[in-house]
Structure formats: structure tokens, C-alpha cells
Amino acid sequence: MLTPESLSSLVASSAQIPFVSDILAATRRGGGLDINEYLVRNPVATFFFRVEGDAMRGADILPGDFLVVDRSITPRHGHVVVVFVDGECLLRRFCERPSGVVLEAASSGYSPLQAGQGDDWQFWGVAVGKFRKMAV
């Protein structure tokens, strides 16, 4: 079983192992690992969404995925964002292009949306994680 002590020695022997600090933080609270702790940076500002459609397949976000969305992060180039556009809730990549901010899909067949084309944009939040159950 993993105890904080055995984890500490693990850290000492291989500082390269990713996420160990996260695991440590979770174990220190007592109890087991908490998936919330790992996926959610700021619980107060975090909400979950369900993904429909495959426009973000290229970003490894598939239909049916659960998405962790944090409102406290200011969107930057490359972030995957939830945005309300003309009465729809869309999932796109936030891209800063010379022409201005563009919302791009991550698979072919979807045309990018350019800011200021008459659509009313309302940024909702930045996707910080995703999860799904496997069929067993």
C-alpha cells in the first residue's frame, strides 16, 4: 500500500515521476486518492460538462467525455474553451491569430469562428481536464 512515507522515498528515488506531488497532497489528507483533487484546481469556480460531437477529436476530446471547466482561468492561446455563441454552448480551441481571436475546431470539416462577425460571444470557462468511464 502507498503511504506518505513510501511515496516520499519514491519521490527521492525518481523525481521524474509526474504528478507525485499531487498524489502526496491527496494522501496527506488521509483517506485514499481523490480524483477531484487531481482534476479540479479551483473547486469554487469549477463545473462539469458533457461533450457532444467530435469537432475536438484532434484534442483528444471525444463525444460523451466529461469535461472539467474552470471559470477562474483567463483564456490564452491554445486553451480549449467553453463559449456561448448565439445561444449555443460550443467547445473550441481559443487561438490568437494576427486577425484577432479565432475559435478553431480540432478536426477537419469545421470552419473557424472569427470574433466580431456579428455573433455574440460569451466566454464561459477553460477546460482543465476530462474523464470518462470505460466499458467493462
Add this chain to the structure above:
Amino acid sequence: MSIFALVDVNNFFASCEKVFAPALAGRPLVVLSNNDGCVVARSAEAKALGVAMGVPWFRIRDLARRQGIVALSSNYGLYADMSNRVVEILSELAPQIEVYSIDEAFLDLSLLASCERLAHGVMIRQRIQDWLGLTVCVGIGASKTLAKLANYCAKKQLAGDKGVCDFGLFSAEKMNSLLERIPVGEVWGVGRKLAPRLEAMGIRSCRQLRDADAKHLRCHFSVVLERTVLELRGIASLELREMVPDKQQIMYSRSFGREIEDLAELRQAVAIYTGRAAEKLRRQYSLAGALMLFIRTNPHKPKAPQYQRALHWPLPQATADTRQLVAQALRALETTYQSGFAYQKAGVMFYEIVPCALRQSSLFSSEIDELRSERLMQTCDAINRRWGQGALRLAAEIGETGWKMKSGHLSPAYTRDWSALPVTKAG
């Protein structure tokens, strides 16, 4: 000197709905009471169309059809979740907070320099806007009554800027002319009942009330009104409280004999307090639809780590059964509890109280269960009356149940149910 802020969310219920429903953006929206009877909340667009608060839904149905007003049932689970998030944010931004209602809280800003308070108010507003998508107004003053009035000024855009108003920045002349323009009925605690009587005495504006003879008013009205007058003068006579029960609420809260760190001990205290409050509830033949739990450390030991939380917790169904109430209160406790703090006080408050006769049916319990529960509770109460309070108590909790309400236009439980999450379209 004490300085208070009152933070309240604009059009709270309607705003919560709009956060999750892109199709509602810019549309007039009303939220209806239990069983879809009356309008209990309106979006700014619905207010602009002249929809009044409390109006029965059937009376505005035609207007709604013509103007495209959307009507939704009350989604209390969603509102409680968003309210708890607001409280969480505010608790980080003030050393002490009083959750006054589901969409209002008083904060203690006494530790800030006078030049910092406005900026702090602006920051509070910005953070809640960014993190939750809700718009709040912030009123700041030297008493709770003034903070409430400053909030009114911010909301009505009578004073202040961008939803934040700090009376502390106003000159005496500016205060005078501002208070002169506000009708006396807008003062916290005066309201529609007292206003006509005050007006008959020639007291029509807030300024006239502030400058009236407090002792005289005490004779004609009450000590409460005298206190209001003092509060308007900036003499704080109301302190922050952890919870404020009104007649519609039942509360039981006590400081502990000694500080408690351990969750197990805290659970025991909360179970006992909930049991006492449940007895009060049954004495008035009522059921509770929701509870609020609060815990806090000792604010008079500022060097010790401080923690304070008040959590709204909707119940799966209205009940007066100690077993269900305790089980839910303990779940709320486990959600709020943080280890490493020395807790000094806890409390439980029941709200959304309805008479037993109005019980709503639930998917998960039959009437026989409810009758049994009622008889069991009556027996417990009788034994406790005979043998002393707490003679008969619970040892165990019961399992969990779902959430069901009679409401025809209920929006999804966006934040409380895996199968009801908002959908984002990658397509």
C-alpha cells in the same frame, strides 16, 4: 470602528438559470414558486416588461406568450449550490461573514483601510462575475443598516459606481442629499408596515428618519426602530451573526463547552443540535424542505487559524423525521468540515418550512412510511418529554434518497447530477 459590506446577487434565481442555458441569454425569464404558482424571481428583461414580484403565473401567461417570457420552476438544488459557491468566495475575502439569506451576505470589512474598501468591493464583484457568472452589488457602510442602504443605492444606481457603493467616501452634504431622495420605506427594518405611520408623523425620507428624535420614536414604536435610527447615523448596534432565523426558520446553535477539532465529536454535536431543532419543528406541526449548517472557529482568537462556513443543503423531500434530518445534516457537515481547525460553535437551521398537511409525495417513500415516521417521532418526543431531553436518541443514520419536486418546468440539476450536466457542443 466597524465597517460592514452587504453583498447580494442581482436577480439570483433567474441569474443562476442563465449561467447554464445559452438559449436564455438576453431573454426575459421568470422563476416560479413551488408547484409553479407565483413568480418568485425575474430577470432584468422580465422586470423591464413590468412583470411584478409574486404575481400568479396564470395572470401573466398571455403577456408571457406575447413577449416570449420563459418560465422555469424553482431549481433549489442549483440555487443552493451557487449560493454555497458565493459564500465560499466571500469567506475567502473577509474575516467574518453573516449569510443573511440565500442571495445576501454581510461581511466585516473593519480591518481594511478606508481607502481600500471600495477597491475590495470592486474585486468581490469582479471575482463572483468571473468565477460564477453572477452579478452582485456591494454596499459599504458603518452599520449593517447603512451597508444595506448603500447596496440599495448601488443597485438602483443612485450612488456609487458599477454596482459598488461606499458611503464612507461621501461628504456629509452628499450623504444628506442622497438620503433625502430615498423614501423611508427603503430602510432595512422599516418596510411597508411602518412607513405609512412614519409618514403620518412627517418622516418621509431616510434623512428625516436619521435626524428624528430616537428616544421619541422608541416611545411611539419600539426599541428596534430607535436602533435603526442610530444605525443610520453610523452607530453600529447590530453585530454580524452566523445565521439569522426569521419566523419562517428554525434554528439551533450553541458554542461548545471546549473547542473541538475532531470530526467525530463535531458529528455528535451536530446530530444533537439537529435533533433539538427537529423537536421544535414537530412542535409546530411542520416539515423542513432544506437546512443550513454552519461551523466556525473562535473569532476572538485571531492568532489561531480561522475557518467559518455556512452551507445550504436542500433535503430530498420535506421532512420532520430526526433520522433523515440528522443524516442530511451530517452529510452537510462532512462537506464543510476541514481538519486542522479548533471549532468553537456549530448550528443547524431549517428553512422552506411547510405545514405537515402540505407534504409533497416522493418517489422514495410511501404514505405508510410517512405515517410510521410521524408516529415514531411522536413517540420519541413523548418519551423525551417524560424522561428529559435527549433520553431517546439516534444511533445510526439512514441511507440516501433522491430529489424530487412537483414542478413542470424544472431546469436540469446542472451541478448536482451526472446525468444532468450542461452539454457543450464540439460539432
